[in-house]
Structure formats: C-alpha cells, structure tokens
Amino acid sequence: MSLAKPHADDSKQGTVAPTPRQRAVLDAALGLLVDPKAALTMTSVAKAASCSKESLYKWFGDREGLLTATVQWQAAKVRAVPLAREGIDLAVLRASLEHFATDWLTVLSGDTSVALNRLAVGEAGGAGHHLGTIVLENGPYAMGRRLEPVLAIGREAGLLEFDDGEAAFRDFFGLVVRDVQIRLLLGDPLKLSDDEIRSEARRATRQFLTLYGASQGSETAKRGPARPHGEDGPHDRDNPHKPNGKE
Amino acid sequence: MSLAKPHADDSKQGTVAPTPRQRAVLDAALGLLVDPKAALTMTSVAKAASCSKESLYKWFGDREGLLTATVQWQAAKVRAVPLAREGIDLAVLRASLEHFATDWLTVLSGDTSVALNRLAVGEAGGAGHHLGTIVLENGPYAMGRRLEPVLAIGREAGLLEFDDGEAAFRDFFGLVVRDVQIRLLLGDPLKLSDDEIRSEARRATRQFLTLYGASQGSETAKRGPARPHGEDGPHDRDNPHKPNGKE
DNA sequence: GGTTAATCGTACCGTACGTTACGGTACAGC
DNA sequence: GCTGTACCGTAACGTACGGTACGATTAACC
Numbered sequence: 215m216s217l218a219k220p221h222a223d224d225s226k227q228g229t230v231a232p233t234p235r236q237r238a239v240l241d242a243a244l245g246l247l248v249d250p251k252a253a254l255t256m257t258s259v260a261k262a263a264s265c266s267k268e269s270l271y272k273w274f275g276d277r278e279g280l281l282t283a284t285v286q287w288q289a290a291k292v293r294a295v296p297l298a299r300e301g302i303d304l305a306v307l308r309a310s311l312e313h314f315a316t317d318w319l320t321v322l323s324g325d326t327s328v329a330l331n332r333l334a335v336g337e338a339g340g341a342g343h344h345l346g347t348i349v350l351e352n353g354p355y356a357m358g359r360r361l362e363p364v365l366a367i368g369r370e371a372g373l374l375e376f377d378d379g380e381a382a383f384r385d386f387f388g389l390v391v392r393d394v395q396i397r398l399l400l401g402d403p404l405k406l407s408d409d410e411i412r413s414e415a416r417r418a419t420r421q422f423l424t425l426y427g428a429s430q431g432s433e434t435a436k437r438g439p440a441r442p443h444g445e446d447g448p449h450d451r452d453n454p455h456k457p458n459g460k461e
Numbered sequence: 462m463s464l465a466k467p468h469a470d471d472s473k474q475g476t477v478a479p480t481p482r483q484r485a486v487l488d489a490a491l492g493l494l495v496d497p498k499a500a501l502t503m504t505s506v507a508k509a510a511s512c513s514k515e516s517l518y519k520w521f522g523d524r525e526g527l528l529t530a531t532v533q534w535q536a537a538k539v540r541a542v543p544l545a546r547e548g549i550d551l552a553v554l555r556a557s558l559e560h561f562a563t564d565w566l567t568v569l570s571g572d573t574s575v576a577l578n579r580l581a582v583g584e585a586g587g588a589g590h591h592l593g594t595i596v597l598e599n600g601p602y603a604m605g606r607r608l609e610p611v612l613a614i615g616r617e618a619g620l621l622e623f624d625d626g627e628a629a630f631r632d633f634f635g636l637v638v639r640d641v642q643i644r645l646l647l648g649d650p651l652k653l654s655d656d657e658i659r660s661e662a663r664r665a666t667r668q669f670l671t672l673y674g675a676s677q678g679s680e681t682a683k684r685g686p687a688r689p690h691g692e693d694g695p696h697d698r699d700n701p702h703k704p705n706g707k708e
Numbered sequence: 709g710g711t712t713a714a715t716c717g718t719a720c721c722g723t724a725c726g727t728t729a730c731g732g733t734a735c736a737g738c
Numbered sequence: 739g740c741t742g743t744a745c746c747g748t749a750a751c752g753t754a755c756g757g758t759a760c761g762a763t764t765a766a767c768c
C-alpha cells in the first residue's frame with residue numbers, strides 16, 4: 215500500500231543545515247550511541263562534545279530533537295546509490311541488485327545502524343513515535359523508493375515479471391535481510407565479513423531472479439535454484455555512471 | 462540442542478514453577494507491556510497485579526528477573542507445533558510450511574510479540590542484559606529448530622533440494638517475514654488481517670518451493686512466480702482441512 | 709578599553725524509577 | 739490465644755536523567 219511516500223514533505227525536517235559545531239556534536243552523539251558502555255544522555259553528549267547542555271537545548275530543542283537530528287545526520291551520510299539506468303540487460307540488472315543488496319547489508323550490519331535502530335525501536339513503544347518514523351523513513355522506505363525504479367526498468371526491459379512492484383521489493387528485502395537484522399538488534403553476536411556480505415548479496419539476487427526473472431528459460435530453468443552462482447562475465451557493478459539523481 | 466528444553470530448565474533462573482499468583486502477576490505485566498499508554502515499572506506492575514513491590518522483589522529478584530520471567534511466561538504460552546512426520550508428500554510438506562508461516566506471522570504481528578521484542582531490543586544495548594538472548598532463543602532460534610526437521614524430512618523424501626538446512630530455513634524466514642517485523646517494531650501502523658496472513662504464508666511457501674523444490678518443474682512453471690496476492694476474497698484454495706489437495 | 713553575543717562549565721530543580729524498609733492484615737499450626 | 743509466615747500497601751531513599759539558570763570565558767566588533 216502506501217509504503218513509499220517519496221513526496222517532499224520537509225515540513226518537519228527542521229534540521230536546517232547543522233553548523234560544523236553542531237555536526238561535531240552529532241558525531242559525538244553517534245559515537246556515544248555506538249559505544250555499548252556509554253548511555254546516550256544529554257549530559258554525556260555535552261561532555262563528549264565539549265559543549266554545554268544549554269547549547270544542546272538551544273540547538274536541538276530537546277532530547278527528541280537531538281536524537282532526530284542525529285538520525286538524520288547519519289542518514290545523510292549514507293546517500294550514494296549508483297543506479298544504472300540505460301543499456302539495461304540481465305548482467306547490469308543483476309549487478310544493480312547485487313549492489314543494492316551489498317549496500318543494504320553493509321549498512322544494516324554496521325554498529326551505527328544497529329544502535330540507531332535499537333534506539334528507535336526502544337523509543338517506539340511510548341507516545342513520541344517520531345523517532346521510529348524517521349528511521350523507518352530512512353530505512354526500509356528509502357530502500358524501497360530507490361529499488362523500485364530499478365525493478366520497473368527491469369520489467370520494461372522484459373527482464374522481470376511482476377505485477378506489484380512493492381511486493382517484489384519486499385520479497386527482495388526478505389531475501390537479502392532474512393533474520394540478520396532482528397538477530398543483530400536482539401544482541402546476536404552475528405558478524406558479517408565483507409566477503410560474506412557479497413556472497414549473501416549474490417545469493418539473494420540469484421534467488422530473486424529465480425522468482426521474478428522473465429521466463430526466458432535460461433535464467434530460471436538452466437540454473438537450478440540450489441545451484442551456486444556460476445558467474446557470467448565481469449560483474450563490475452561499480453558503474454557510477456548515474457548516481458541516482460533523485461532526492 | 463542444549464538450548465531448548467521445553468521444561469525443567471531451572472538452571473539459571475530461579476523463576477521456575479511460577480505459582481498461580483505469580484502467573485497472575487506475569488499476566489498483569491504482559492498486559493502493561495502491551496498497553497502503549499502504560500509504562501512497565503515495578504510500581505505499575507505491583508499496582509496492576511494488586512501485589513506489593515516487596516513481593517515482586519522476593520519472587521523475581523529484581524526488574525531484570527521480572528522481565529525475564531515475563532518473557533519466558535509468554536514463550537511458554539506459544540508452544541504448539543503440529544508437525545507432520547510421516548506420509549510425507551508435496552501437499553503435506555506445503556501444508557506444514559504454510560502452517561509454520563501462518564503461525565509465525567500471527568505471533569510476530571501480535572501486540573504482545575511486538576511489545577516484547579521492543580523491550581528486548583531496547584534493553585539489548587547495554588551490558589548484562591540477557592533479555593535479548595532469551596527473546597532470540599524463543600524467537601528466530603526456536604523457529605529454526607522447529608522448522609529444520611521438516612525441511613530435512615522434505616529432503617529425505619526427495620521433495621526439497623538443499624545442502625545447508627540452516628540457510629534454507631533462513632531463506633524461508635526472509636520470505637515469510639520480509640520487512641514486516643522491523644516495520645512493526647519501528648511503529649509502522651501496518652496491520653495484517655488473518656486473510657492477509659494466510660495469503661502471505663501461501664506466497665512465501667510457494668516462493669520457497671520454487672527456490673528449493675526438487676526439480677519437478679511443473680510446480681513452479683504453471684503457477685508462475687509473479688502471482689500476486691492482490692485478492693483477499695474467497696479463494697478456491699482456502700481449504701483449511703486439507704490445503705491444496707495435491708495437484 | 710568597552711560592549712555584546714555566543715558558548716562553556718556547572719550547579720540546581722523536579723521527576724521517574726528501582727530498591728528497600730516498615731507497618732498492618734490474614735491465616736496456619738500449636 | 740500466640741507465633742510465625744506470607745503477603746499487601748505505602749512511605750522513604752538513592753540515583754539517573756531531562757531540563758533550566760547563572761556566572762565565567764572567549765571572541766568579535768566598536
């Protein structure tokens with residue numbers, strides 16, 4: 215349904231251009247957030263950033279504002295999605311999907327993301343849901359908005375077959391993330407190396423193409439589902455030709 | 462293996478054999494947990510359960526003990542797993558998988574599960590909080606332990622093809638859960654009706670069998686992977702008695 | 709030098725909560 | 739009846755934290 219709301223609703227994004235000093239504060243907050251020893255309190259942020267609490271309240275309003283600004287500051291850092299838009303063929307599509315999966319798993323399993331999601335989830339219980347909404351917006355929703363155009367292009371090119379783009383995206387999400395995120399959030403000492411992430415991304419992409427690849431036989435039939443990826447050419451997914459002009 | 466002992470696991474927690482009075486207290490705690498208005502504090506639990514705080518500390522040691530007992534009490538309630546072990550064929554296997562998926566989605570999207578996972582995730586940040594471990598144990602891990610035998614049976618019967626049972630389970634997990642859990646935890650107002658859950662379970666099962674079903678192709682080809690779940694009206698396959706009486 | 713604005717450091721306040729302590733009540737066993 | 743036990747209700751204590759106030763410091767600008 216209304217999963218993706220890409221419309222520019224900047225009414226609440228009041229965090230207009232944090233000054234360098236404020237950015238340093240937000241980085242300090244992120245540092246505290248990641249540290250499992252430290253608690254993210256106003257006093258601790260002030261001390262870590264060598265600023266006064268009064269300044270924190272002046273700049274961010276209240277604790278919620280500080281957390282919101284921190285989440286958005288982190289989200290702003292993870293904004294780079296190369297997206298191949300033309301000359302589409304199966305190899306390019308596969309590379310794009312693998313790239314998405316790799317990026318997503320990398321972000322997901324990072325300490326910062328885990329800590330941030332923990333904070334937002336924990337905060338989502340009470341009334342001030344604001345934080346969870348923001349993480350949701352910059353997390354799953356953002357991924358959907360970025361991936362669905364790729365899927366649409368794949369469909370236009372006759373490479374994919376699906377009716378519901380959102381459902382397709384969510385299936386891809388499931389194949390990529392599986393139980394990794396919830397396990398990390400619950401404290402599972404799971405650790406993903408870069409190689410494992412790449413491998414997972416390839417597996418998820420292969421499975422997704424098995425499910426959604428157009429029935430040109432070769433993809434789904436010849437290549438058995440349980441079969442490992444026999445590569446097809448150099449999948450240099452680093453094709454930053456068009457870094458996703460949108461948003 | 463040594464992790465899951467359905468009963469008589471009083472190894473580490475003194476919270477064994479909760480008396481009826483204590484069970485009532487734990488139910489009260491669960492009630493508070495679900496209520497987004499109330500905070501789960503020792504005082505509120507005592508008041509809701511009409512017991513004294515002194516009794517709480519006597520019975521559960523401290524707050525952590527109370528929460529742990531609450532989680533385990535809830536987990537003990539969700540202990541019912543029909544498991545078809547013989548006379549296996551594709552229809553039975555499919556029914557088992559759909560049953561698993563349905564149960565899992567039902568539990569996952571329940572208020573209690575969401576609240577419990579929120580609590581555990583929020584608590585998992587610091588140290589010494591083994592609450593996340595317990596939820597993990599009774600959540601994803603438990604599902605894996607219960608599902609993997611089914612997958613193994615399916616493989617022995619020549620219905621499934623896979624090398625790594627755990628990987629297969631995790632793929633199934635991803636196809637079933639997708640982004641539902643993280644969205645719920647983050648406060649997404651997503652709501653799943655029973656029909657939607659059944660539909661999702663069928664979709665996930667169909668996709669899983671597409672990926673892992675032994676190469677009797679007809680299954681995957683005829684039905685097609687892109688079959689949407691758009692309709693929730695009366696569907697011919699809605700036969701809970703013997704779902705999908707074999708093709 | 710003097711004035712002003714921004715910021716720092718810190719003391720302070722109110723509240724929420726975990727935890728403990730204490731008085732009071734019901735009841736079983738003698 | 740007396741005593742011990744278990745429990746309830748509540749007051750009290752210590753701490754942590756969000757939020758505020760205020761003097762001190764710096765730096766820009768006249």
